[in-house]
Amino acid sequence: MAQDILNKKATEVLIIGGSAGSLEVILHALPLLSNPLKIAIIIVLHRKSSSESILTELLCIKTSIPVKEADEKEFIKSGTIYLAPADYHLLIEKDRTFSLDYSEKINFSRPCIDLTFQTAAEVYRESLAALLLSGANADGVEGLELIQLTGGLTAVQNPEDAKISYMPQHALDKLKPDLILNKDEVADFINRLH
């Protein structure tokens, strides 16, 4: 696997985007992550708006790394895993804080992965990494293209390994990511980001 790129790049933030079938990948990787985490992780998942805090609790159980829902105006710190709150778009400000936005759904989704990818790409540029997982929606693909354009690191789950191949396959149709990962390789990938 072309993981040499991980040694060359300095990453501050990793954004993981996913839809149907992505939660199991995250739950699988979380217990294998080294604590302390050298970067910040932001997870943007499509989910039902009613599923509130249960998801945060579910992720907390799987790791000793601090996991929390992103608060508006909160400063993004390394060593923390942030989760996009249900039913809001999660945006990244130039001063590296979170903003929430309750505007129209995009790609039938709120939070919209493209939007977090896009605003983060314009702030973090080369020091951003993104991983797009399983899903039945094309959300995230355009944002991933922008991250590649602005010099960030791009990774996509192997569609053959994904529960729902549509989202990662769509990404591969549109761009050549730096890495294509199986579920079992996700934790190692994250641990090597620095």
Added chain:
Amino acid sequence: MQESLITDENVELLLADLLEVYGYDFTDYSRASLKRRINRLYSLDKFPSFAEFRYHLRSDATYLKRFVEQITVNVTEMFRDPGFYKALREEVLPNLGTYPFIRIWLAGCSTGEEAYSMAILLQEANLFHKSLLYATDINPSVLEKAGKGIFPLSQMKQYSENYILSGGKKDFSSYYSANYDLAKFDEVLKTKMIFSTHNLVSDHSFNEFQLILCRNVLIYFDKDLQAKVFKLFDESLDNLGFLALGSKETLQFSPIASKFKKSGSEKIWRKIS
């Protein structure tokens, strides 16, 4: 997807123009959302260059209306977060009932869905006859819509579910009449509503209220502006009045926090001093 055509610097120029030419102050709004919406408008209206966009905005006052309407977020729902409305029914309204006259301010009411939800709650609590709802927004055009009380029929299934989850016991469809793809709400609900423009950035307090609802508005403001608006709400609330915010907003770190006590698990605070 490409990088935003309207850059951070462009955004600052436009905001300075708005303030200088029209007196609209957006300089304390969070930038990421503004930048996205300005870029969206720039593409929608197919300007050939930033210079033309800027010139058009500076010189055409009718375009200003569209600009303000498009860069602010006007998405809202009836009975959004049913648990919140349940708390209003069970914890707040019984308190308001003790007043001879109830004044409620819906700040940033957008197209009015919350005002109609509130009116329904007041009716069901038998408080409607002695209540007055002041619904304000920065955008005149959304207030026009709010005043009509007509919403897409396609939303009613969701709203009806929200209503029932909020503790509503009636048949939700008894509050509107359906006409083609529209639902027109009972005219009676409007009789206690006053719609008016109000800019939270620059306008002052205009009355004393027992309840202020301002949900999903402060998320678009920076910390300083949030503090300023909290002060305005504090000045506009009766002693023992209630302030209700959006589900991801908090009074906790604001300068007025010590004067308020959180009431229950929803985002509702009561003024205690």
